[in-house]
Amino acid sequence: MAVRLETPPLGPERCAEWIADSLRGLFHGEPTASPRFRGGQRAADEALAATDVAGYARRRNEVWPPSRRGASGLSPWIRHGLLPLERVWDSVGYGPSRDVAKFREELLWQEYARHLYARLGRQTRDSLRAELAHDDEWGDPWSRDMRCMAVCLGELEGDGWLVNQTRMWLASQWSVRGGAPWQDGEDRFFRHLLDGSRAANRLGWQWTVGAGSGKSYGFSRWQVEKRAPSLCRECKLRDACPIQHWPRDRDRKRVTVPARLDRDPDLARTAGPTEPERRGSPEIVWLTAESLGDEDPALTANPNLPALFVFDEALLARLRLSGKRLVFLAECLADLSTRRPLEVWRGTPEAVLSGRSVACTFTPVPGWRRLSGRLPLAEVHPWPGLSRPHDGSVRSFSAWRRRLET
Numbered sequence: 001m002a003v004r005l006e007t008p009p010l011g012p013e014r015c016a017e018w019i020a021d022s023l024r025g026l027f028h029g030e031p032t033a034s035p036r037f038r039g040g041q042r043a044a045d046e047a048l049a050a051t052d053v054a055g056y057a058r059r060r061n062e063v064w065p066p067s068r069r070g071a072s073g074l075s076p077w078i079r080h081g082l083l084p085l086e087r088v089w090d091s092v093g094y095g096p097s098r099d100v101a102k103f104r105e106e107l108l109w110q111e112y113a114r115h116l117y118a119r120l121g122r123q124t125r126d127s128l129r130a131e132l133a134h135d136d137e138w139g140d141p142w143s144r145d146m147r148c149m150a151v152c153l154g155e156l157e158g159d160g161w162l163v164n165q166t167r168m169w170l171a172s173q174w175s176v177r178g179g180a181p182w183q184d185g186e187d188r189f190f191r192h193l194l195d196g197s198r199a200a201n202r203l204g205w206q207w208t209v210g211a212g213s214g215k216s217y218g219f220s221r222w223q224v225e226k227r228a229p230s231l232c233r234e235c236k237l238r239d240a241c242p243i244q245h246w247p248r249d250r251d252r253k254r255v256t257v258p259a260r261l262d263r264d265p266d267l268a269r270t271a272g273p274t275e276p277e278r279r280g281s282p283e284i285v286w287l288t289a290e291s292l293g294d295e296d297p298a299l300t301a302n303p304n305l306p307a308l309f310v311f312d313e314a315l316l317a318r319l320r321l322s323g324k325r326l327v328f329l330a331e332c333l334a335d336l337s338t339r340r341p342l343e344v345w346r347g348t349p350e351a352v353l354s355g356r357s358v359a360c361t362f363t364p365v366p367g368w369r370r371l372s373g374r375l376p377l378a379e380v381h382p383w384p385g386l387s388r389p390h391d392g393s394v395r396s397f398s399a400w401r402r403r404l405e406t
């Protein structure tokens with residue numbers, strides 16, 4: 001059954017109450033707003049305007065205290081389409097060339113993650129190059145007795161965000177030292193990260209534990225002393241540090257590499273249309289969690305149509321995302337509703353959209369493909385990427401990039 005909901009109200013606390021009332025039973029923990037990130041186009045635009053990439057190359061890996069960091073913190077808005085990659089790319093051109101180049105390379109990693117996921121979909125949950133041996137039983141690899149772990153988990157669960165470096169610490173600690181399957185750790189991240197996407201999260205885990213590259217990233221006290229020295233000084237285990245030395249390298253076995261890593265036999269399916277496909281006259285623009293920004297192509301092509309968003313009940317019941325993630329989405333919708341008439345629903349997109357004439361943007365994720373096959377789509381607009389997926393190798397970032405440049 002589908003239920004039309006009130007439009008979420010403006011303001012993080014009111015959005016949190018709205019989530020508690022409207023999506024009861026469909027999230028993990030308390031629905032509170034991230035103290036650090038506000039949902040919505042206005043907040044995204046302000047964050048981008050305040051981004052200064054000077055010093056990015058030198059400081060992007062710094063961890064603690066937060067004032068040492070060079071990371072932009074733009075990922076939650078990038079994830080949900082409020083900051084399209086091309087706009088972010090163009091906006092940093094003024095900066096020092098080394099920093100601009102490094103920052104843009106990271107945007108390309110995001111694009112690579114999306115292309116890989118667009119092609120392989122759910123197969124990205126399998127180890128793509130090598131299977132790391134995991135223990136039959138494992139304890140809690142993320143012991144909060146260690147100050148470094150406690151601070152990282154505090155940020156993951158409290159803010160819903162981590163810098164890249166501490167994502168690698170947690171992932172390595174979970175699987176390489178802790179012996180737990182990487183897919184379980186990936187789910188833990190996905191539950192909490194405001195930028196959590198299967199595309200980038202799985203790539204990050206595969207790459208860190210060595211499932212996607214064949215070489216694991218080892219985490220030890222050395223990185224903490226270098227990137228966050230005060231954490232070791234404050235740690236009650238500083239004289240008995242459980243990560244004093246490098247972790248032993250785990251056994252790994254080769255896996256059969258999916259043929260689709262080397263060649264895409266169905267590029268049109270992966271990449272979607274190059275031009276808007278028009279089959280009728282739409283009455284509404286369907287937005288998804290991938291496309292909540294004002295620059296969504298289907299929205300901009302239909303400036304006079306109302307927008308519609310569905311909180312997919314079955315999906316949320318299965319994922320149990322943290323309340324914080326849902327509050328962020330509600331804030332995005334509340335902000336959008338100040339510029340567009342907006343319908344917000346709880347149910348399945350099929351039930352809500354059945355019988356309606358819909359415009360939307362192609363989204364290179366399995367869930368969208370599955371749904372779009374069953375929906376009456378009057379218009380489908382091309383996905384706004386930095387580049388169009390190619391049909392060559394996506395085995396590694398460098399292979400993907402080489403082909404992109406030819």
Ligand SMILES: Cc1cc2nc3c(=O)[nH]c(=O)nc-3n(C[C@H](O)[C@H](O)[C@H](O)COP(=O)(O)OP(=O)(O)OC[C@H]3O[C@@H](n4cnc5c(N)ncnc54)[C@H](O)[C@@H]3O)c2cc1C
Pocket residue numbers: 060070071072073074075076078079106107109110111113162163164165167168171189193195196197198200201202203204205208
């Ligand atoms: C284990 C693990 C899990 C990860 N999970 C996610 C995830 O769920 N969602 C996500 O967007 N990123 C993920 N990343 C990639 C990266 O850590 C984050 O994109 C980055 O930390 C976001 O912070 P930022 O916006 O300050 O990044 P910045 O360093 O300021 O970079 C700017 C933008 O470039 C992109 N970017 C930067 N580094 C990477 C990278 N290594 N891979 C892909 N894109 C990158 C992001 O869009 C980011 O917002 C993961 C990395 C690892 C190692």
